[in-house]
Amino acid sequence: MKPAAFVYHGARSIDEAVALLASHGDDAKLLAGGQSLVPMMNMRLAQPRHVIDINNIAQGDAIALDGDRLVLGALVRHEAVARSALVRTRCPILAAAAASIGHYAIRTRGTLGGSLAHADPAAQLPLIMTLLDAALEARSVRGSRMVGAAQFFTGVFATALAPDELLTTVQVPCLPTGAGWGFRLMSRRVGDFAIAAAAATVTLDTDGGIDTVRAALGGVEATPVSLGGLGAAQRGHSPDRAWSAALAKSFVAARQPLDDPRVPAVYRRELAEVLLTRALDDAVVRARGGSP
Amino acid sequence: MTEATEIALTVNGEVHRVTVPPRKLLSDVLRDDLGLTGTHVGCEHGTCGACTIWVDGAPTRACLIFAVQMAGHALTTIEAFAGDPLTPLQQALHELHGLQCGFCTPGIVMTVEAWLKDNPDPSEAEIRDVLSGNLCRCTGYHNIVRAVAAAARRMRPAVGA
Numbered sequence: 001m002k003p004a005a006f007v008y009h010g011a012r013s014i015d016e017a018v019a020l021l022a023s024h025g026d027d028a029k030l031l032a033g034g035q036s037l038v039p040m041m042n043m044r045l046a047q048p049r050h051v052i053d054i055n056n057i058a059q060g061d062a063i064a065l066d067g068d069r070l071v072l073g074a075l076v077r078h079e080a081v082a083r084s085a086l087v088r089t090r091c092p093i094l095a096a097a098a099a100s101i102g103h104y105a106i107r108t109r110g111t112l113g114g115s116l117a118h119a120d121p122a123a124q125l126p127l128i129m130t131l132l133d134a135a136l137e138a139r140s141v142r143g144s145r146m147v148g149a150a151q152f153f154t155g156v157f158a159t160a161l162a163p164d165e166l167l168t169t170v171q172v173p174c175l176p177t178g179a180g181w182g183f184r185l186m187s188r189r190v191g192d193f194a195i196a197a198a199a200a201t202v203t204l205d206t207d208g209g210i211d212t213v214r215a216a217l218g219g220v221e222a223t224p225v226s227l228g229g230l231g232a233a234q235r236g237h238s239p240d241r242a243w244s245a246a247l248a249k250s251f252v253a254a255r256q257p258l259d260d261p262r263v264p265a266v267y268r269r270e271l272a273e274v275l276l277t278r279a280l281d282d283a284v285v286r287a288r289g290g291s292p
Numbered sequence: 293m294t295e296a297t298e299i300a301l302t303v304n305g306e307v308h309r310v311t312v313p314p315r316k317l318l319s320d321v322l323r324d325d326l327g328l329t330g331t332h333v334g335c336e337h338g339t340c341g342a343c344t345i346w347v348d349g350a351p352t353r354a355c356l357i358f359a360v361q362m363a364g365h366a367l368t369t370i371e372a373f374a375g376d377p378l379t380p381l382q383q384a385l386h387e388l389h390g391l392q393c394g395f396c397t398p399g400i401v402m403t404v405e406a407w408l409k410d411n412p413d414p415s416e417a418e419i420r421d422v423l424s425g426n427l428c429r430c431t432g433y434h435n436i437v438r439a440v441a442a443a444a445r446r447m448r449p450a451v452g453a
Contacts, residue, residue: 001336002320005315008314008361010360010363039337042356103341105344105351105352109352
């Protein structure tokens with residue numbers, strides 16, 4: 001269980017990192033928290049010839065509020081997201097999702113950018129970014145561009161990042177005032193990647209009916225999928241249990257779940273429906289000021 | 293360079309100069325190059341928690357870090373907890389039989405010593421959750437959970453006494 005030999009580059013700035021990426025491109029791997037990359041290297045499933053360590057980039061792990069968006073550096077560790085007073089107040093679903101990743105000593109090292117760039121279909125943070133329609137900033141020597149979460153995740157372990165691009169910051173919309181949220185996931189053992197996960201936010205109108213609803217599923221298809229336009233059709237509905245169950249059912253019915261011997265599509269579909277129903281119910285309870 | 297390069301590692305407050313290839317894991321450098329064999333190596337892919345040390349105070353898997361990354365960072369290993377007397381956590385693990393073979397114990401001590409600083413009054417569920425990152429194949433965990441709860445109790449300042 002020892003990794004293959006590689007050339008180590010310690011980048012001290014974003015400029016240095018993207019310059020190294022420009023010269024080594026496909027032969028290089030960016031090393032952030034290393035909680036997925038290094039196990040793969042130890043098992044020799046990954047054998048990059050060049051490793052560009054970005055952990056020491058100054059200010060790479062900042063968390064700031066810009067208007068109604070949180071701006072998070074790609075190097076923010078999961079534990080810092082989970083514990084941040086700013087994130088817990090303005091975007092509590094993101095803090096809850098980060099707190100559910102792996103184990104404590106994994107969260108202290110694993111990074112936001114690493115999780116997003118790795119793009120495991122069942123990972124928590126890609127799901128939350130898809131739910132909230134976050135914007136991701138990619139930098140290269142060619143310049144900088146913003147990519148919406150819906151365009152960023154392109155497949156299993158695949159993203160819109162070019163080989164010479166570095167994910168630098170993520171802009172996450174804060175939850176609207178009065179919004180309730182729900183986040184549910186199912187994994188066989190604590191700390192494992194989920195089989196499936198569901199996330200939802202709800203705001204209610206003055207009569208207690210649905211004003212807005214967002215929902216997304218992870219681990220069901222190759223990338224997280226969001227409710228999208230189906231959300232707008234919910235306006236005015238009375239948010240009871242029959243409503244959440246029916247919405248979850250119709251959303252999941254339109255999915256094409258991943259199918260593998262350990263988790264057949266039929267199981268994934270039923271699990272997603274239950275998780276989404278519960279996430280919607282939790283969101284409604286919180287929108288009413290309660291706690292699920 | 294894939295060849296060995298010299299780096300300075302600060303471990304338990306002491307600076308060590310070692311010459312290591314980039315691919316060498318921090319867990320192996322601590323054990324082989326520095327003789328700090330209290331850091332145990334179990335799974336070598338981040339699952340078992342036996343090699344947990346602190347990087348700048350944060351519990352981290354030493355098998356998921358390359359030693360060359362650690363220049364300029366402060367490392368703390370279980371050897372920093374080898375003093376006399378034992379810490380309240382170590383004492384509680386001893387009294388309540390929170391270990392049998394002891395292989396997982398250094399990783400558990402390094403994880404929980406840090407965690408209790410941020411979580412001084414944990415529930416049993418929270419203790420079980422933090423211990424989920426450290427595999428123990430002897431105890432069935434019950435006594436480790438009891439020991440962590442006892443240590444937290446003893447470390448809390450008495451309230452309203």
